[in-house]
Amino acid sequence: FPQNRMCAFQVTSQTKRFATVGNVSGSVQLCENTTCCVGYYRVIDGQPKVDVLACDIVEKSCPDATCKAQKRFNGRQIKCVCNTDLCNSNITWTP
Amino acid sequence: FPQNRMCAFQVTSQTKRFATVGNVSGSVQLCENTTCCVGYYRVIDGQPKVDVLACDIVEKSCPDATCKAQKRFNGRQIKCVCNTDLCNSNITWTP
Amino acid sequence: RGLRATRAGPNNPEGGNICGLRSLTVSLTKIVTGPNTANINNCHGSCAFPLPSANNHAVLLNSHIGSGNVDERAPCCVPVAYEDLEVVDFADYGTSITIKPNMVAKECGCR
Amino acid sequence: RGLRATRAGPNNPEGGNICGLRSLTVSLTKIVTGPNTANINNCHGSCAFPLPSANNHAVLLNSHIGSGNVDERAPCCVPVAYEDLEVVDFADYGTSITIKPNMVAKECGCR
Known part of the structure; x- marks a missing residue:
């Protein structure tokens, strides 16, 4: 049977x-209802600082296996979404 | 001072x-907030039967001194509205 | 909290044409015994940016249409709050007096 | 109690074009952190007689316009009920998770 996402x-x-x-x-975290992991970061002095690493709640879609950064709010925040176990431990990010 | 409508x-x-x-x-009835009297009648076997004689609540406008019948609901109901004391005692009605 | 949407204000030169309440008197003689007429108001005016009294859905819809999706139904200026009206009516047992809900438009918005 | 208004039903041949809900997916990337898109739905269709999900004001307005007052704003097919949407957002203190009200159209009506 399929294992839950970690x-x-x-x-x-x-x-x-x-x-x-x-x-x-x-x-x-062992996810109950999603196969997506997420990461949300603040960008302070050009460096990302983790706010959230967790199972996804709102994103719903996660086509990528690794956690690629998406910039938000003029680069003051970044997020990433991915679909493999513990994939949100590392964010792929280009400043 | 102006007397209340009766x-x-x-x-x-x-x-x-x-x-x-x-x-x-x-x-x-001595009206508190209107100068209009009203009459509402059912028409049964061609004859008007009084349902309501009173001070006006909903009509708001009463240009006539005597109570002239206005037919409603295909003549099954008639109403009249007037602006003199006890003017709603008599309805002016043509069957 | 709502999404960001600049509101029309005293400094908005288009304030005269934006979505708002206008008086409208209609005949009620076909549906109730009295009154014969009532002012039920109506909403008129533009729902272009800045959207007056818009909610989150209308702001998103307006932004989506502004991005070139012109086939979508654009926000429309409609009543968003109403008042009831007391009327005299006619029932099987004769004359009645009742409260009809949502008869008079009280506030307009873009929806 | 509402005023009399015949509803569209299975026997109404114009049922395909009357005011109703349609799916609409929009981008949210300019206003929230996530999700990137959401289905917020939209209302489309005719508000001619018989008015679907109309209230007393819309029935009176439609009847008034039908009597020849064509300059009035006619009833418009708009959302009359919404759902909230949970989103991830960005505030002074960093990432937040909040409920945005009235984001998704759930029901349409003529207003």
């Missing part, structure tokens, strides 16, 4: 909602 | 709301 896990106080969509064990 | 008063159990818009004394 994603790297880390949240902020504003994004605790991500902890509710899969069992969390340390820095790993 | 209207003939009679209601059915479905139209008790008319009793709330002016003091009722027997078959006469």
Whole structure:
């Protein structure tokens, strides 16, 4: 039978909602209803700083196996979405 | 000072709301907020039967001094609206 | 919180033509006993940017159409809040007095 | 109680063109972090008699226009019920997850 997706896990106080969509064990989350992992980062002084690593809630679609950066809000935020176990541990990013 | 309008008063159990818009004394009502009297009749076997005689609530406009019949619902109901004391005691009606 | 949408204001020169409430008196004699007429108002005016009283769906729709998707139905200026009207009516048992809901437009918006 | 208005039904041959919900996927990348796109739906179709999902104001308005007052704004097919959408957003303190209200059209009507 198909195993559940495993994603790297880390949240902020504003994004605790991500902890509710899969069992969390340390820095790993086992997803209940998605095959997508996500990463959301703030960009501070040109460097990405992790806000969220978790199972996906809102993205719904994740065609890529690795986590490729998509810039948002004029580059002040980046996100990535991917579809393999722990794929959100590393973000593919070009400043 | 201007006196309140006096209207003939009679209601059915479905139209008790008319009793709330002016003091009722027997078959006469003293209107609180209107200068219009109204009459609403059912037409049964060609004869008008009074449902309501009272101070006006919904009509708002009453250009005539006497209560002239206006047919409604294919002549099964008639109404009249007028602007003098007790003018709704008599309806001017042509079958 | 709503999406960003600049509102028409005193400094908006197009304020005269944007979506808003206008008086409209209609005859009620075919549907109720009284009153004979009522002012039910109507909404008129443009729903181009900046959208007055738009909600998130209308802002997204307007932006989508602005990106060249001109076949979509554009936001339309319609009533978004109503008042009831007390009327005299006629039922099997004779004359009645009732409250008809959503009879009078009270506020307009782009939807 | 509503005013009398015949509804479109299985026996109404114009049922294919009357006001109703249609799927519409739009890009959200300019306004939120995620999702990139969403199906927000849109309302399309005729609001001629018989008016689908009309309220008392729209029935009166349609009747008034039908009596020859063609300068009035006619009833328009618009969303009358919405669903919210959960999105990821960006605030001063960083990433947030929020519920945006009235993002997805759920039901259409003539207004």
